[in-house]
Amino acid sequence: MPSPIICPSMLSSDFANLAAEAKRMKDLGADYLHMDVMDGHFVPNLTLGAPIIKSLRKHTDAFLDCHLMVSDPGKWVPDFHSAGASSITFHIEVCPTPAAAISLIQQVHSHGMKCGVSVKPGTPVDALPDEVLRDVDMVLVMTVEPGFGGQKFMEGPLDKVRSLRKRFPNLDIQVDGGLALDTIDRAAEAGANVIVAGTSVFGAQDPKAVMESFRESIRKHSSKW
Numbered sequence: 001m002p003s004p005i006i007c008p009s010m011l012s013s014d015f016a017n018l019a020a021e022a023k024r025m026k027d028l029g030a031d032y033l034h035m036d037v038m039d040g041h042f043v044p045n046l047t048l049g050a051p052i053i054k055s056l057r058k059h060t061d062a063f064l065d066c067h068l069m070v071s072d073p074g075k076w077v078p079d080f081h082s083a084g085a086s087s088i089t090f091h092i093e094v095c096p097t098p099a100a101a102i103s104l105i106q107q108v109h110s111h112g113m114k115c116g117v118s119v120k121p122g123t124p125v126d127a128l129p130d131e132v133l134r135d136v137d138m139v140l141v142m143t144v145e146p147g148f149g150g151q152k153f154m155e156g157p158l159d160k161v162r163s164l165r166k167r168f169p170n171l172d173i174q175v176d177g178g179l180a181l182d183t184i185d186r187a188a189e190a191g192a193n194v195i196v197a198g199t200s201v202f203g204a205q206d207p208k209a210v211m212e213s214f215r216e217s218i219r220k221h222s223s224k225w
Ligand SMILES: O=C(CO)[C@H](O)[C@H](O)COP(=O)(O)O
Pocket: 009, 011, 012, 034, 036, 067, 069, 144, 145, 146, 147, 148, 149, 150, 151, 176, 177, 178, 179, 196, 197, 198, 199, 200
């Protein structure tokens, strides 16, 4: 049974103190640090790229879970590898065919990184065929439109989580967007075990308690998956 993996989204951290924020989250129990990479093209926002990952890597041995919201992820794989990224999650919407997705997954793996594949809220689960899912380490089901932190959680995408969990009982299924104390149970019940949260963790009085509640919710629901 997949175990809980809690990933604070550094998008909500104080970027001017990124190394200290990373250490704080690790010390409070984070499993992964989620790094939102946006190119101003695939999504209408710009955030960070490989140079920031490289700077941060000098200060932490944390698992850097890089969510690439970019139109041409393959172009950036070598840079993220050299920078010290632990994993790359790309969006299936940028792949013209399943073969293109499989080739990208192979490229990421050949650079020694884990690879995830993500779907936007409006993308059907059929966009993720078995031959793609067999090759990935994680699937990311977006529960907001990618581009910005602090948005309202969307319930609809949880049907995709349910269907993926039925098909792949051992797969790491990540959800991202609007995860908080009032939404975690729905995501965990549906079958998500990897939780990204920015606003609800960084905005909390007690981020450690929030992360521990997420973990508890997954433990509670995973026995019924
Ligand atoms: O990928 C993202 C946005 O595209 C972020 O990871 C996500 O929005 C996290 O922020 P919050 O928890 O505040 O919703």
